[in-house]
Amino acid sequence: MDGVAEQETGQQTGRGTGPVWRVPAVRALLAASLLGFTSYAVTLAALPSYAVRGGAGVAAAGLVTTVFLAATVLTQLAVPRxxxxxxxxxxxxxxxLAIGGPAPLYxxxxxxxxxxxxxxxxxxxFGVLTVLGATIAARVVPPSRRGESLGLYGLALGLPTLAATPGGVALVLSDRFPLVVAVATLPLLGLLAVPRLVRAVPRAVTAPSGDPAGPAVRAAAxxxxxxxxxxxAGAGVVTFLPIARPDGVVATVALLVFGATGALCRWAGGVxxxxYGTRVLLPAALLLGVLGLVLLAVGLDADAAVYAGAAVFGVAYGGSQNTxxxxxxxxxGERGTTTASAVWNAAFDAGTGLGALAVGVVAAAVGLELSYAVLAGLLVLVLPVAVRVTRR
Structure with missing residues (x-):
């Protein structure tokens, strides 16, 4: 890091020994990110429900989320430029402005x-926030604290999803959609944090540049x-576990366990x-993911197996994100941070978007139990890639 940013982060973290959350820029980032992701989460399931209450079919209502995520991925790819x-x-x-300002138009x-x-x-x-949030989290602390900062940032993103997503649906079902809209405008308050964040990030990241993005894209891919x-695989679990266990209680608790362990382990994985580095942690996270999916595949009818599978896969889901x-x-490299964040975020959202569709097609052909087994096999197939990239 350079200049004022290096001095500020070095002093605030005790040259790598103090808590990362004490860095003023980290706190400002967490506040802005919490507002942005709460806006996203509160409308994620609320908008389709609102559309259905307005007379739309279930399939048509799902287009609202699809359009949102499509715009997100396309924007993520454009952010570095x-x-x-x-x-x-x-x-x-x-x-x-883009995620909060238009919300009243709903x-x-x-x-x-x-x-x-x-x-x-x-x-x-939302595409802008996901890319730049990770970039800022990585660059406002010394490199030796990057994992912890990214993990804390990930925890701040996971928490609103746990509360705001079901909360938004509850507000729609109780005819309080204007409150959903009010919460969705909260990112506008995050504008107050922008000057501090820009001052805290190295000039090489905040200033315009003509650096080619190709090398960073190939490195991050x-x-x-x-x-x-x-x-x-995560989308397959979230989408189809409630269908596999339509009794309601088991699937709801399992998904809460999955979300909580995922958020906590994204933070813990950063620490x-x-x-200890990523050489062991990333392959270990994938192996845990295989175990969790196998538990779901063989035990969908057993409550204990569903809870255990959701918890174990949640650990893998959160840990692999950060690593x-x-x-x-x-x-x-340092100058490719924004591009790496863009590629990573695009992969995250593309996997989430494709997961429900792909797993649905496989489940229709072979059943959900075998679908989870297939997902476990996919994790095994990418294990050599995980081993290779952590050794370079």
Missing amino acids: LVGRVGLGPVLAGGL LLGDGVGWLCAVSAVRGTG PPSAVLLVVTL LTDR TLVVAMARA
């Missing part, structure tokens, strides 16, 4: 077309491919990465 042209500050401010209609149009704009803002397979991001950034 935008930052290279105009700098980090304007792009980050634009992202916060109140103008409940048609699927209108909801999709507004969601497409908001999806661009292999660990991001590992992540894509993990998130594909362990700083201490693949650390590896991607390390391989891309």
Whole structure:
């Protein structure tokens, strides 16, 4: 790190010994990210429910989420070029405006077309936040604390999803959709944190540059491919576990366990990465993922197996997120941090988006139990890639 940013982060972390959360820029980032991801999470399931209550079919209502995530992925791929042209500050401010500003427009209609149009704009803002949030988390602390900072950032992203997603649906079902909209505008408050964040990140990241993105993309692609397979499997669990256990209670508790262990282990994985490196942690996370999926495959009818499988796979899901991001950034180099974050985030959302579709097709052909076994096999197939990328 250079200049003022290096001095500030070095002093605040005690040259690598103090808690990362005490760094002012980290706190500002966590606040802005919490606002942004709460806006995303509160509308994630609420908008389809709102569309259905307005007369849309279930399949049509799902387009709202699809459009949002499609806009997110396309924007993520463009963020490094935008930052290279105009700098980090304007792009980050634009992202916060894009996800929070249009939210009140949802109140103008409940048609699927209108909801999709507004969601497409908001999806661009979410794409910006996901890429630049990880970039900032990595660059406002010394490299020796990068894993912990990214893990803390990941924990801040996971918590709103646990509360805001079901909360948004509950508000819609109780005819309080305007409150959903109000919460969705919260990222506008994050604009107050932008100046501090820009000052804390090295000039090489915040300023426009003409650096080619190709080398960083190629460096970040292999660990991001590992992540894509993990998130594909995660989407299969989240989407189809409630279908496999329609009694409701078991699936709900299992998904809460999955979400909680995933969020906590993304943070814990960051701390362990700083201490022990990724060479052992990433392959171990994948092996745990295999175990969790096997438990689900052989025990979908047994409550204990479902709970255990969800918990073990949650550990793998959270741990592999942080370790693949650390590896991607390390391989891309300091000036390739933003590009690595873009590739990683695009892989995350692409895997999540493809997972439900792909697992659904396989499940229709061979059943859900074998589908989870197939997902376990995919994790085994990418294990050599995980081993190779952590040794470079």
